[in-house]
Amino acid sequence: MFRSTRYRQPECSRAKVTRRDVRHRRWLDGAIAGVLFVLTFAVRWPFTGESFWIDELHTSWCITGELSQVAERARMGNQQPLYFWCMWLWQSIVSPSSWPSYPAECLLRLSSVLCVSLSSVVLFRAVLAVGSSFIAATFAGLALALDRNAGFFGTELRPYAVVILCATFSLFFAALLLRDPRNQRLSSWIGLHASVLVAALMHITSLLTLAPLVVATTGWSLYRQQSNESINPDHQLTGRQKATAKWHLLFATGWLCVAVAFAFAQQDIWERRDAWSAFGQPKSLYVMWTLWPWLAWIVIPLLASILIRRLANSHRATTPIIASSWLGTTVLVFAATAGFILADVGGVPLWHRRYFIAGLPIGCFVLGTWISTLQAARSYEKLSIGLGASCLILLFWTQSSIQTEIPPRVASRYWIYRGEPWRESIAHFQSQSKTTYSSGKSIVHLWLDPDLIEQPWLAGEITDSPLREYLSLPIRGEYAVAAKDDSQTVVVHVLGAKQPHASWQNILREQIEREPSAMTPELEEDHWLLTRNLSQQAMEEENRTAGVDRAKAMQVRRFRNLTLFRWDVEPTR
Numbered sequence: 376m377f378r379s380t381r382y383r384q385p386e387c388s389r390a391k392v393t394r395r396d397v398r399h400r401r402w403l404d405g406a407i408a409g410v411l412f413v414l415t416f417a418v419r420w421p422f423t424g425e426s427f428w429i430d431e432l433h434t435s436w437c438i439t440g441e442l443s444q445v446a447e448r449a450r451m452g453n454q455q456p457l458y459f460w461c462m463w464l465w466q467s468i469v470s471p472s473s474w475p476s477y478p479a480e481c482l483l484r485l486s487s488v489l490c491v492s493l494s495s496v497v498l499f500r501a502v503l504a505v506g507s508s509f510i511a512a513t514f515a516g517l518a519l520a521l522d523r524n525a526g527f528f529g530t531e532l533r534p535y536a537v538v539i540l541c542a543t544f545s546l547f548f549a550a551l552l553l554r555d556p557r558n559q560r561l562s563s564w565i566g567l568h569a570s571v572l573v574a575a576l577m578h579i580t581s582l583l584t585l586a587p588l589v590v591a592t593t594g595w596s597l598y599r600q601q602s603n604e605s606i607n608p609d610h611q612l613t614g615r616q617k618a619t620a621k622w623h624l625l626f627a628t629g630w631l632c633v634a635v636a637f638a639f640a641q642q643d644i645w646e647r648r649d650a651w652s653a654f655g656q657p658k659s660l661y662v663m664w665t666l667w668p669w670l671a672w673i674v675i676p677l678l679a680s681i682l683i684r685r686l687a688n689s690h691r692a693t694t695p696i697i698a699s700s701w702l703g704t705t706v707l708v709f710a711a712t713a714g715f716i717l718a719d720v721g722g723v724p725l726w727h728r729r730y731f732i733a734g735l736p737i738g739c740f741v742l743g744t745w746i747s748t749l750q751a752a753r754s755y756e757k758l759s760i761g762l763g764a765s766c767l768i769l770l771f772w773t774q775s776s777i778q779t780e781i782p783p784r785v786a787s788r789y790w791i792y793r794g795e796p797w798r799e800s801i802a803h804f805q806s807q808s809k810t811t812y813s814s815g816k817s818i819v820h821l822w823l824d825p826d827l828i829e830q831p832w833l834a835g836e837i838t839d840s841p842l843r844e845y846l847s848l849p850i851r852g853e854y855a856v857a858a859k860d861d862s863q864t865v866v867v868h869v870l871g872a873k874q875p876h877a878s879w880q881n882i883l884r885e886q887i888e889r890e891p892s893a894m895t896p897e898l899e900e901d902h903w904l905l906t907r908n909l910s911q912q913a914m915e916e917e918n919r920t921a922g923v924d925r926a927k928a929m930q931v932r933r934f935r936n937l938t939l940f941r942w943d944v945e946p947t948r
Contacts, residue, residue, distance in 0.1 A: 404503070407513055408496045415492040415520040419530050419791070423484040427853060428795035429825060429907065431532040435483070435852030438463040451829075451845045453644045457576045458534035462486065479853055480532075480798075487536035491529030494543040495520045498736050498743075501547040504554055505699045506747025510756060514763035515743025518671075519543075521767070523774040524728065525735055526791045534577040535732045541574035542733040545585055546703075546740050549592045553702070554695045559596065561622060567592065568626050572633065579637060580730035584710040584737065591702050593623060647829075648724055655724025663711050666728060671770035672738040673704055676745035679762050683749060696747050703741035707734050742766055800905060800934040801854045807931065807941075808859075808901055817901065821856060822868045823847055824875035824906035833871035834878040843869045849905075870904075876940070879904050883942055902942035903931075909938050 427435060437448040437459045445463050446456035462483070469482040499516035503509065519525055528535040548567040552559050571589055574581040657663075677700075710731060718726035746763050749755040770776075776790060808819045822836075825846055830837075837843050846869045850856040858865050870879055883902055931939045 403509060404500075407509065407516070408499055411495045411499055411513075411516040411520055412492045414517075415495040415529075416488055418521065419488045419491070419526055420481075422526070422530050422791040423481040423488060424478050425480065425791075425793055426796045426798035427480060427532065428793040428797070429827065429849065432797060432849045432852055432854070434459065434462060434532045435854075436848035437852075438466050439852045439855075448845075450643065451841075453647065453829075454534070455576060455578065455640075458537060458578075461537075462532070483532050483853075484530050487529055487531055487533075490536040490540040491519070491525055494525075494540045494736060497540070497543045497547050498739055501543070501550040501740060502743035502747065504547070504550040505744060506696050508743075508747045508759070510759045510763065511743045511746035511749075514746055514767065515739045517763075517767060518739040518742050518770060519736060521776070522735065522739070522770065523776050523790065524732075528729065528732055528735075530791055533729075535729055537577045538574050538581045538733050539736055541570045541577065542581065542585060543736040544570040545574070545588060546736055549588060549702075550699060550740075552592055552596060553699050559619060561619065564619070564622060564626070568629075574733060575633070575637070578730075579641060580725055581733040583714055583725070584706065584731060584733040587706045587709050587713075588702075588737070591706055595698055595702060597623075648722075655718060655726050657715055657719050657726045660715075662726065663715055666711055666731065667707065667734065667738055668770050668773045671766045671773065672742050673707070673745070675766055675769065676742055676762060677704070680745045680748045683755065683758060696744055700741060700744040700748060703737050703744060707737055707741065710734055794935045795907070795937060796934045797849050797854055797937065800932075800937045800939055801850060801856060803932060803934075804903055804905065804939055805856065805859070808863075808903065817863045818866060819858075819863060820866045820868060820900060820902045821850065822870055822879050822902065822904045823849065824870045824872075824879075824904065824909070825849055826872070826907040830869075830872040832873050834873040834881075835871055836882060837869045837871055875906055876904065876909055879940075880942075904940040904942075906938050906940070908936050 433452045433454075437445050437452070437454075440448070442460070442463055445459045449456045449459045465486050466483065469485060471477070471479045471482060474482055495516045498519050499512045502512035502515045506512070525539065528539065545567055548563045548570065551563045552567065567589060571582070571585045574585055680700075711734075714726060714731060717723040742763075746759050749759045749762065804821065808817075823846065824830075825848070827846055829842070830846055831842075837846065844851070847867050850867060856865055856867065929941050931941050933939075
């Protein structure tokens with residue numbers, strides 16, 4: 376397909392470049408990068424004030440206590456501690472007391488918003504380094520800025536936004552290495568391996584995507600060196616090339632040590648892998664297609680690039696651009712295929728988009744590089760803009776960012792949507808709980824059903840103290856439940872995962888049978904249940920099987936997937 380595989384600089388780099396052109400290029404580079412950063416930040420900031428959902432509440436709980444408690448709390452949630460140490464420090468910087476005008480959710484999620492905003496700039500530079508095309512690099516940055524998945528994870532108080540940033544930096548260093556395989560800097564290799572290592576320390580599943588990226592970049596570099604030696608038999612290895620070979624050996628040794636360390640550190644999580652089986656197993660082969668927007672990222676730009684260059688009888692796309700395009704495409708497809716096989720056949724329940732999130736910037740990078748092939752072939756600026764715009768529209772359509780069924784103003788509110796208003800439900804509980812009794816004292820019992828994967832399958836109350844503390848994390852962190860005054864005492868209980876609504880009522884009925892005098896509307900103790908993901912059908916079935924009873928659970932309010940109940944006693948007639 377290509378006339379030569381030897382490296383040649385793009386046409387623009389061989390042309391005579393004046394000092395004015397350099398200044399103009401730098402100004403354009405900085406202007407586009409600034410616009411991408413502001414745009415990425417602006418489309419995410421309005422969604423940072425939403426209530427934390429259950430995973431984010433785990434982060435909030437981890438960073439609430441002392442620094443010495445962070446690692447253990449992260450481990451209880453099957454997470455690595457590095458991100459939570461960083462967030463513990465971040466919380467001290469953006470404390471709500473120092474910034475009272477902003478909700479705590481906005482201040483904490485700001486870290487993720489900044490990471491993804493910076494990622495769009497780094498991605499722009501990565502595509503620009505390979506293809507020298509401002510059009511292609513801009514569309515790559517826009518794809519990341521406006522991607523709905525990048526919007527969700529870019530406003531989430533979890534390590535995935537940092538993983539996106541690390542993956543983008545790894546792409547940038549890989550682009551520098553692919554740009555000129557004959558003149559590679561050791562700093563680029565160190566940057567590539569370091570960024571992948573940090574991503575793995577943030578979340579080990581990032582290696583599923585970034586490890587193939589490192590292997591592919593190293594393999595291509597060695598292949599190009601071997602190709603140069605075959606073309607030039609008298610070619611002698613320079614001192615830099617000999618040093619690079621030694622560094623490759625050192626990097627491989629280092630990663631072997633890292634793998635051994637991860638194997639020991641993640642042993643506890645590996646033993647609890649069955650907990651993810653409920654959502655980490657692929658249902659069919661079709662889930663591979665829905666994992667990423669393959670049409671917008673790869674299929675359409677790849678076919679368009681091949682078709683346009685063949686029709687124009689132009690094959691002058693340089694080797695670095697083609698290599699980057701195929702390398703990114705191969706890494707994405709390999710990561711998805713390997714993840715599917717591991718989850719479906721290997722018994723490793725990791726089939727969830729968040730575990731492949733390092734592939735998101737790679738997909739946007741591939742989109743940009745395929746557009747760059749048009750720029751490198753000939754001056755097809757209009758076709759490049761048309762192809763990039765078409766791919767962006769297709770991306771928005773497949774991710775339901777463009778909807779015709781509902782008004783745009785309504786659809787824009789749910790572009791990033793979590794739907795777990797813990798803040799509102801806990802605030803409602805505290806506002807409605809009793810405070811006055813004949814005795815002058817009140818005890819409020821709050822029973823929790825958090826629907827966490829670590830929640831054991833049993834009916835009744837969980838008595839294990841460390842497990843109970845972990846499962847009650849929704850009311851231990853940012854939304855901590857506190858007594859209204861000195862006359863009120865709040866007692867927190869946690870239920871098992873087996874029929875929590877029914878087991879809660881059974882526990883209280885047994886208590887009434889032991890103490891018949893408690894069957895009175897003027898209860899000295901108030902009992903509430905806050906349950907997550909309890910279906911209406913399950914609740915109605917439990918109420919039917921419970922029979923007619925003067926003491927029963929009364930639904931107070933439903934907050935999307937959270938439901939608040941209060942134990943009610945009908946007065947004696």
